[in-house]
Amino acid sequence: MLEFIVAVLSTSGYYYLGNQPSGLGSSFTIPAGTFSYLAVDFSDADGALQPGDRITGEWEEVYSFQFTYVGNHEGNVVVALDDDYYFFTPSEDPYPDGATITPDTTSTFVFCFAAGTAIATPSGKVAVEALKPGDLVMTTDGRAVPAIFIGRQTLAAIFVPEARSLVRVAAGALGDGLPRRDLVLTGDHALMLDGVLVNAGALVNGTTIARVPRGALPSRFTVYHVETAAHDIILAEGVPAETYMEARGRKRFDNHAEYVPPPGGDRRIEHPAPRVTAPRQLPARLRCLVTGSPLHDRSRRVA
Template identity: 30%
Template sequence: MADPRFTEIKYRGPGTQDFIEVSVDAGTDVSGIQIVVYHPNGGVRSVNGVGNFDDTMFGQDVYSLDAAVHKNGAIALVVDGVVIDFVSFDSVVTPTTGPAAGMSSTQIGSTGNNQNESVQLDENGNWVAGPLNEGTIPCFLIGTKIATRQGEVAVEDLRPGDQVMVRDGGFAPLRWIGSYTTDARGQAFEKAAPIKIPRGAMGKGQPSRDLYVSPNHRIWMRDASFEMLFEAREVLIPAKQLVGWCGVTQVNYVPQPEYFHFLFDRHQIVLSDGLLTESFHPGEVTLDQFQHEARDELLRVFPDLMDVATSGKTARRCLKSYEAQLALDAKSAA
């Protein structure tokens, strides 16, 4: 069994947005793992567990801890009282107390003054600075068939103005479509690898063929039990939360996934390979993930998106991870 490890750290502030990500072998008991945050002067700032469980990806359970970390401070990963990793950013720290007392931190790099970047562990075990790795923009893998007024059209062949079938209102014109190819590797690839929803997994013809979407792409679901649980009969669930349910898997055999995402005047539910899923819904996190050229193009079409509050409501209630599990349990029991 491999040792737990830090995989992503955001420390530049503001403090309420800093976080520490830890990965462990799937199924590992994390009760004996601590994250100790140090002040620049070597004193202990906080002692914490591993935080909240986020996901299991490629045999690794991923946890994230919201914790303020000073740019000249340090953090120690402690397992059963033994320090297995001790890192810092803009300077070396030598603690005077706590489990890392007397040790000197390993300086892993700096994000400069950029509050929208973190340091991330790559596939070679090296730390690199880059944009926050919140997962992927919600989108469809190339080849996905989208229902339109003209019939099914491959997502890569859609154009602005095309009339796309939507759950609310018949058809709606596309306003914008974009794409990107990810060549991420290591932990970053694990967050970008497509989710496969097998043919018929959600019911007859749902989807009509194997559907591949990015991990954060939300899938429409409906059940009478949801009224009591969420005060909504219809909800949206991130595809990554479906992994392990009805044959849904995350696949690693698409080395450079090419993803497409499209936008309407408002958030919509569309028919993709026979399954109801969401269109792109802009938000603070996803806009920051776009490359500058694509982001600029999108903002030319929708200048109001500079103010995230104008992006509008989602078409249905979007469930959090723990809510998604409740929904799947309810569906399975039905």
């Protein structure tokens, strides 16, 4: 039987407590007032999720519990915890009280992978998933620094609400032909633009920089983080982008146990550049990105 981990994340998506008196595969009803608003995400999930598989759950790295996967309903997941049954969905609108859920217990819940961002190295561009600790990556100031950890986090598209989906920066959207190819990254991953670290989510304009629709994501995909000894700025598809900054705990990475601290221990010195996390914080010279206007003049170049 496969083992999976479910990690509970921040507030986006719903889960419901229901009852299922007749065993796996039968319908159950959502009683009034039993749903809560949060998000869940698969980690360490290899292969396909099938009815009966056991799932280890973790809440904010404090409380662990186990589910049994029951089945899926319209692309959403039903699991059992002891004698209670839970229905997880990233829907922005709650199911009504009294809704009846009938899980499909015959289909395998299949996962797929996504990767490919090109990272600049002394020997040329390398796909991020091909990097390993010790490999050199190029910083924007011309240094070749070793990666000390390549974090890998696996996500399931069904648990990624549209508002928190990956961000796609279209080729050329930042001006000067950058990025060289479409750059896809998480919304809280920052790019260095005009000396400011700007979270990708703050740049979304719905056209040249947009959230990837949930339906366009693979059922299961993987995102990668490159960590160096310092909080450096490297090149991803030619665009200056931050390396991983340890702040929220490594346990969210599938391969966190592979991390080996550098000599002298961990460093948590954040890059001194100011950070923009919301569109309203964008400097005036960068607001044209939000409106979908590329940065053409040299006074608005990236880096």
